[in-house]
Amino acid sequence: MNRAQLGAALRALRQASGKEAKAVARSALMSPSKLSKIENAKLAPSTMDVERILTAIGVSDEVKAEYTDAARASATEATAWRLLKRTGVHKGQQAAKALESQMSMLRLFQPALVPGLLQTPEYIRAVLQRHSLSEDSLSRTINGRLERQAVLYDTTKSLRFVITEPVLRWRIVPPQMMAAQLDRIVSISRLSHVDIRIVPLGIQQHDIANHAFVIRDERMVTVETVHAEVVVTDPRDVCLYAEKFGGFERAAVSGDTMRNLVEGIRDEFLQEQETG
Template sequence: MTFEAGQLGESGPELASLLRELRKRAGLSEDRLAARCNMSQSKVSRIENGRTRPSLVDVEAILRALEAPPELVAQASALARMANTEWRNLRELRRKGLGTRQAELKGLEASSAHMRYFLLSMITGLLATPEYVRASLAHSPADTSKAVAGKLERQAVLYDVSKQFTFLLTEQAVRWPVVSPLALAEQMDRLSSLSYLPNICIGVIPVGSVTPRVPLNAFTIYDASLVTIETSAGSLVLRDGRDVQTYLKEFAGYEECALFGEELRARLAEWSAACRA
């Protein structure tokens, strides 16, 4: 089954309808299907009515229980993959307003307990100084005033000790000259300062470190439920549990290569001094 990027995340109603039809064809009630899948009847009902987005594992369990024919298994699996994957085009995000995007991110951060950020080439807005935030958006053709304000407002979540943050940055992300050398030194000082907060863990992977794989994109993991992957054209959102686990494993591999604590702060001080020189 082929599909366009614009279809991603929009197949939920079609999937719900197909699963409901397959159950009825099999002559099973919601209760009997739920028992076969080790699910609650209410969950089956929510899936079939489109109120709950089923994971690929849920869909596979339902299809096995229904003994669905191979062609319908393939169709339902493809729809489930599409429902759990969403593409957000950068042009569309700009059309809606970059400030709206900041509100969405704020909502994600409010609903998550542990957030993990892998930063390949730039520093995220949560860690950025105001000057860095403004410079990072300077290339945008859209009005960025609300986005700048939104990024800075979101930083308050860092001081919520009920939440845990882990930031992994490459040396390139820390040292890339997004701002002037003096402003970049201030940005490094901010990273060092934030690394003392009890709920924040900041690590840097120095150039030359041997990593378990070659990173291709920046990504963020929210708890163990959602991953966003940043590209130059937009962002990809993955909700399937197996996809999330893949990125958690990748993140853990990079974590083993990073400098933390006093080693991190010593390296930042060295780079900051070089900028000021």
Template sequence: MTVDPQRAGQDRQDLAAALRKLRRASGLSGERLAVRCGMSQSKVSRIETGRTLPTVVDVQQILSALGVDRDTAEDLLGLAQVANAEYEDVRASVQRGLHHRQRELATLESSARHMRHFLPAMITGLLQTPDYMRQAMSPAVDPADGDISRAMTMKLERQALLHDGSKRFDFLLTESAVRWQLCSSSVMAVQIDHLVSISRLPNVHISVLPLTERVPDAPFHTFVTYDDHLVTAELFSGRIVLRDPKDIDYYRRLFDFFVSHSAVDEDARAILESWADDYRAQFMRERD
């Protein structure tokens, strides 16, 4: 089965139709199937009409209750995995306007209580200074044609959430993410100082993972978990959104694994301050 994330919406409808057809072929009513699955009849109805996206576990329960053969079950479970993933092409996002992406992120952040950002490549928008942000939103390859100023304003407005004591933010940055010289040395020093300052907020926790630390796994890509409901994974070409509980649990455990190898609290701040000092020293050398 070929997995094309851009077909997630159609796959969702195909999955609903297939489950409805199998249930009718079995001779079971929606109510009887619900009893066998331990679900409510209303949930079964919403799944069959496509109003509710079933998790892979939901689909497993339904297929088991219907006694579906192995090949059919594997096909539908694969379809469920794809349906639980959405893909947003970065080019489509730019065409709609960069500010729309900021509005979507603001909605995710306002509805979540605990967010975990795993950052192996660069500093995320919630932690960026304006100068760093401007460069981050002006990539050298395929630069955006959208209104960067408007998007930057919205991104800076999102940072106010860091001061909302009802929310918790955990940021894990690798040394590569912090020290990647996206901007001039003076801008980098200010940006790292900003990380130290933000880390002192009571509801914000910043961990750093130095390159000198031995870690028996690799940081493949940036991801963010929003409570236990959703995960986003960043690619060069776009963003994948995962909603399956198994995927969410996996990424939460992965975050905890990397944190266990990281410096936290005062140790993290001391490391960040030393990196900022390195950039200040570089700036002074460049001036001489």
């Protein structure tokens, strides 16, 4: 099924349900213009787009499975950063917030940066300034990421983070700000539904920390590469990422051991600030 056929099928299903496009778009957490572009084959929907539209329409599980499988035929979808920048980087934060509102479990592996949901405002700004955004776009994107962090306090969700030790030492911001960033990680780690683990440098490793990835439930993996954001929805590939996450999770330290490691690095930054 190509883009035009899928769009036409979604439009026919919506019309048969008697629901207006605006109501379906609102329930599917997207703009009416985006829904219109999908229905008219001007925009290729992601698998998650199709699933949200079908849920909003209220089709049977059988129909939903049929059309999400059709969308999954293009199981790996990539959106170049230059396109995201053109449409507005802050919209990417809105899309992530929508996904996180619907998920029940998040598993995030990060070997390069502090995960966005754990970042301080200063750290967020330093990371985003690499993209040469206008001040308006930068401010909107920072605010969008901070708004997303509300999910950290939703006790109905399970949030699991695995970070490598070099992330804690990588100097994205000055020492005092790095210390504050590490304090935030320690603080968030005390939430009962949040599990933060660190893979220490001092232990033997049995896998390669290729790149960051996020698994939302068992349905979708998001990978950030140098040139694009890649979305993986094929269950076989999602399983591969889940297995890789599990391996690093088992190799990582948690609880008080993790907090002692983070606080030790934080103290190094504070000492450097005092003697600098």
